[in-house]
Amino acid sequence: MRPLAPQFACIFVLLLLSLLSLAQSAAISPVDALPQDTGAAGLKQMLLRLHTTVRLMQTTAHPDDEDGGMLTLESRGRGVTTLLLTLNRGEGGQNKVGSNLFDVLGVLRTLELTAADRYYGVEQRFTGVADFGFSKNPEETFQKWQGHDIALGDMVRVIRTFRPDVLVARFSGTDRDGHGHHQASSILTKEAFRAAADPSRFPEQIKEGLLPWQAKKLYIGNVCGFGATTCPAENYTVKLPTGEFSPALGMTYVQFSVNEGLRHQLSQGAGGWSVDAGPHYAFYKLVDSVLPPTVDKDGHEKDFFDGIDSTLPGLASRLASEASKIPFLRPALVDIAAKIEEATDDTERDPDSAAGPLFIVVNSFRELIQRVEKSSLSKPARLVLLTHLHTKQEQAETALNLALNTSLEATVPPAEGPGPQLPHRQDALAVVSPGQTFNVLVKFHNGSKYPVRVGDVSLEGAVGWVTSVTRAEAGVISAGAYYFVNFRLQVPGGVAYTRPYWHRTNPETESLNSIDQPQYATLAFPPAPLRARASFTIPDRKDWNMSVSSDSRRPAKDAFGPTAEVFAPVVVPFIDDSGMDRKQALAVAPVFSVMLEPGEQAIPVEGGSATNVTVAVSSNSSAAIKGTLHLEVPATWRVEPSQLQVAFDHRGQKQEFQFKLLPASLKEGRVQIGAVLDSAGEKYSEGYSLVTRADLDASYYYQPAVQRVSIVDVKVPHDLKVGYIMGAGDNIPTVLKQIGMNVTMIPAEALSGKDLSGYETIVLGIRAYDTQKDVTANNKKLLDFVSAGGTLIVQYNAGVSDFNGGHFTPYPAQLSRGRVSVEEAPVEILTPADSVLHYPNQITQHDFDGWVQERGLYFMDQWDGNFKPLLASHDPGEPPLKGGLLRAQYGKGTYIYTGYAFFRQLPAGVPGAIRLYVNLLSAGHETSR
Numbered sequence: 001m002r003p004l005a006p007q008f009a010c011i012f013v014l015l016l017l018s019l020l021s022l023a024q025s026a027a028i029s030p031v032d033a034l035p036q037d038t039g040a041a042g043l044k045q046m047l048l049r050l051h052t053t054v055r056l057m058q059t060t061a062h063p064d065d066e067d068g069g070m071l072t073l074e075s076r077g078r079g080v081t082t083l084l085l086t087l088n089r090g091e092g093g094q095n096k097v098g099s100n101l102f103d104v105l106g107v108l109r110t111l112e113l114t115a116a117d118r119y120y121g122v123e124q125r126f127t128g129v130a131d132f133g134f135s136k137n138p139e140e141t142f143q144k145w146q147g148h149d150i151a152l153g154d155m156v157r158v159i160r161t162f163r164p165d166v167l168v169a170r171f172s173g174t175d176r177d178g179h180g181h182h183q184a185s186s187i188l189t190k191e192a193f194r195a196a197a198d199p200s201r202f203p204e205q206i207k208e209g210l211l212p213w214q215a216k217k218l219y220i221g222n223v224c225g226f227g228a229t230t231c232p233a234e235n236y237t238v239k240l241p242t243g244e245f246s247p248a249l250g251m252t253y254v255q256f257s258v259n260e261g262l263r264h265q266l267s268q269g270a271g272g273w274s275v276d277a278g279p280h281y282a283f284y285k286l287v288d289s290v291l292p293p294t295v296d297k298d299g300h301e302k303d304f305f306d307g308i309d310s311t312l313p314g315l316a317s318r319l320a321s322e323a324s325k326i327p328f329l330r331p332a333l334v335d336i337a338a339k340i341e342e343a344t345d346d347t348e349r350d351p352d353s354a355a356g357p358l359f360i361v362v363n364s365f366r367e368l369i370q371r372v373e374k375s376s377l378s379k380p381a382r383l384v385l386l387t388h389l390h391t392k393q394e395q396a397e398t399a400l401n402l403a404l405n406t407s408l409e410a411t412v413p414p415a416e417g418p419g420p421q422l423p424h425r426q427d428a429l430a431v432v433s434p435g436q437t438f439n440v441l442v443k444f445h446n447g448s449k450y451p452v453r454v455g456d457v458s459l460e461g462a463v464g465w466v467t468s469v470t471r472a473e474a475g476v477i478s479a480g481a482y483y484f485v486n487f488r489l490q491v492p493g494g495v496a497y498t499r500p501y502w503h504r505t506n507p508e509t510e511s512l513n514s515i516d517q518p519q520y521a522t523l524a525f526p527p528a529p530l531r532a533r534a535s536f537t538i539p540d541r542k543d544w545n546m547s548v549s550s551d552s553r554r555p556a557k558d559a560f561g562p563t564a565e566v567f568a569p570v571v572v573p574f575i576d577d578s579g580m581d582r583k584q585a586l587a588v589a590p591v592f593s594v595m596l597e598p599g600e601q602a603i604p605v606e607g608g609s610a611t612n613v614t615v616a617v618s619s620n621s622s623a624a625i626k627g628t629l630h631l632e633v634p635a636t637w638r639v640e641p642s643q644l645q646v647a648f649d650h651r652g653q654k655q656e657f658q659f660k661l662l663p664a665s666l667k668e669g670r671v672q673i674g675a676v677l678d679s680a681g682e683k684y685s686e687g688y689s690l691v692t693r694a695d696l697d698a699s700y701y702y703q704p705a706v707q708r709v710s711i712v713d714v715k716v717p718h719d720l721k722v723g724y725i726m727g728a729g730d731n732i733p734t735v736l737k738q739i740g741m742n743v744t745m746i747p748a749e750a751l752s753g754k755d756l757s758g759y760e761t762i763v764l765g766i767r768a769y770d771t772q773k774d775v776t777a778n779n780k781k782l783l784d785f786v787s788a789g790g791t792l793i794v795q796y797n798a799g800v801s802d803f804n805g806g807h808f809t810p811y812p813a814q815l816s817r818g819r820v821s822v823e824e825a826p827v828e829i830l831t832p833a834d835s836v837l838h839y840p841n842q843i844t845q846h847d848f849d850g851w852v853q854e855r856g857l858y859f860m861d862q863w864d865g866n867f868k869p870l871l872a873s874h875d876p877g878e879p880p881l882k883g884g885l886l887r888a889q890y891g892k893g894t895y896i897y898t899g900y901a902f903f904r905q906l907p908a909g910v911p912g913a914i915r916l917y918v919n920l921l922s923a924g925h926e927t928s929r
Helices: 020-026 039-050 068-078 102-120 138-144 149-162 180-195 203-208 253-264 320-325 329-349 351-373 379-404 732-738 748-753 773-777 779-787 800-806 911-922
Strands: 012-014 055-060 081-086 123-126 166-169 217-220 238-240 282-289 406-411 437-446 452-460 466-471 482-490 531-537 563-575 581-585 592-597 600-604 611-619 625-632 638-640 644-648 654-662 669-679 682-684 686-693 699-704 706-712 721-725 742-745 761-764 791-795 813-820 827-829 856-863 867-869 871-873 885-890 893-898
Touching: 039 329, 039 351, 039 379, 055 068, 055 149, 055 180, 068 081, 068 102, 068 238, 068 253, 068 282, 081 102, 081 149, 102 123, 102 253, 102 686, 102 699, 123 149, 138 180, 149 180, 149 203, 166 180, 180 217, 180 282, 329 351, 329 379, 351 379, 379 406, 379 563, 406 531, 437 452, 437 531, 437 563, 452 482, 592 669, 592 682, 592 686, 600 611, 600 732, 611 625, 611 644, 611 669, 625 654, 644 654, 706 911, 721 732, 732 742, 732 911, 748 773, 748 779, 761 779, 761 911, 773 779, 779 791, 779 885, 779 893, 791 911, 800 813, 856 867
Parallel strands: 012 686, 055 081, 055 166, 081 123, 166 217, 406 563, 600 706, 721 742, 721 761, 761 791, 791 893
Antiparallel strands: 217 282, 238 282, 406 437, 437 482, 452 531, 466 482, 531 563, 563 581, 592 611, 611 654, 625 644, 625 669, 638 654, 669 682, 669 706, 686 699, 813 856, 827 871, 867 885, 885 893
């Protein structure tokens, strides 16, 4: 994996509480249910789901592609069991809230998408392909993904596991989708619709126990353009009213999906997006089906599920001729449906009164599952039926707990001290390591009006962890009372760590993920290590302990009355750095985190005979612990000192250790050095960092303790004073300092009062005009700096209309969305004599070798004659784009606009890009050196 940049090599926490748009959502803990899913509202939602058996699956390419309005309408408005499959995690995109890119961005965007999913009300899955950056066509996409079969196989796996009735592609699979990944997602969905049903396709899945599955209908989207409120009748089959008002949500479905859900995807720039109330529609076209025609005379349907029996009793019809093998099924389902209807009616009067019929529904599903498992149904028919019955049983149990208002909490209290004050983040025992001892306090709350007898309380996943259990006195828990169980645990050796199950060794060049834990493939993240479970009975209501699916329909034998279960993740409460109360799921990590800072380094051949390396080590041991730290370097390099002794006396302690590297000789190329910590017979050679935000859940990003060193033959004007104004965030200044440039960071908010005359060159970081209002406000000051003899380098901005409307350039020019996405695309030097190509480094065609991800983005497409284009490049089959690097003389100084992707090339240590960038910094100052 790609190591983090130095300023993000420890804990990566985005505290964006100042954003008003997230204030309300941040108050809702990511590990707690939404208000819409709790209490009477949650009960009504779950009863709605119990009324229908249909299942829908949408496919997209990246996070934020999803049709949230449609998903929310189907899931929350119509009770459909819904799943979203996203091909990749958006790790190749731009980060609009920081400088982190590649795989750590993928982890962040996965957290953002799953946060949005909670509002849509859907499950989430992924494939193993990675986002390698913008692609203009599906051919390039499939070439990068090594053909169709890797992504297709994962899609087929999800279809065979989830077994949707309807498959919905977000995109059309045509040129109008734009991004090649978008087109590929629909192309793959069309293939998967039939491939999932073919046992000869991906037979290894069949050997694992998965069975073929044929979804009944396939729809494609983007048939009328995104955001369209009208559409030619012949373009669509289904028109869904996503702008319909939902009393349960207090707004329309599309408003809830965007204003409450999608806005969590801040790295995509969605924090400020919103939708007003009013008519909104989602249009989809039916393109394949195994059902008889379901369209009307105009070629339209009312819903995705026209022609599909969505009722509970309709499950019997799905068995076709095999229904005669279990004649008890349909009558039982009819009776269960009647009890669900009874619970629904009771909920309108008094949610507590819905508990009785829901207990019967739960018991009925349990007994029905047992009878089906023992039946003579064929394996495929039994599996299909059990998939639906298990889903309905889980929904019924959730509805029952909501009706009873019973709940379970499982928390890790502070490591020391029983006081009520929550620990701060650094004190919270959010991460435990092998050998660590800690407590989990499980609290059952009887919020119902009935006395409850608590049965078994356990911790799932804690086999070999529990050393002692302290329970409150057993007995009947009265209405409104609590029952406590305290578990004392010790983390065993060899335990699996809480980490993503996928990785890339070199994210800058690899387009496929390596799957480290195949059992979790396609999930967003592996499940949390521990979950609490409690069973309970209602002693005084034995009449509820019956099943409509029983032939005799007599009460079960349990003398204590009906049994129910409730679950809860084990979480750690704490106070974050802003003073907010938060919770985080318990995680397991190594005792030591070892990182080289920075994770990547550029060393100039000239003057680079020695360099320093910092190794940051964090301890998660509550006991004093020692070890020995050393570096692994190329054979011809020396390290001083050869090793260092390390000692830690408390958990959460972090120390930095300095080594000096002395290469025997330097020539342009790449090497890698690693750090290894030996302690108590164990070797530690990777680091981990927390990825989270106040509105998100948390995950841990792991990377090997290595530093990738790029040795660059670059001439550097050391006395050139450069001021760098950060935009959205990039790591270019770090690289410039490594090679010996004199770079000073200038905060955007300080620009108005800053004297710029002490600098020869000012650089605006990527998307500076998009993200920094102070840069926009002080644009004239920047142009005056140029006019007075300075050099200004403006890097790409994505807000095309805002940039063009702001007239920020010294002469007229028009920004466009033109880009060159193929990093190997040839580059033509248009002005061989220009000093930018000669001082202080000679630039040749060789300097455009080895670039990563893309050449450039957001090129200019029109410009005044005062601008001089220096380079041209283009993707295959397209005309040359000359607006990626423009130079103009303005007054006494130099103005440069560049859309070339230096923000990716410099941190990746691409030698030619580093040389060219140094030349850009030096432009206009050749004679003064």
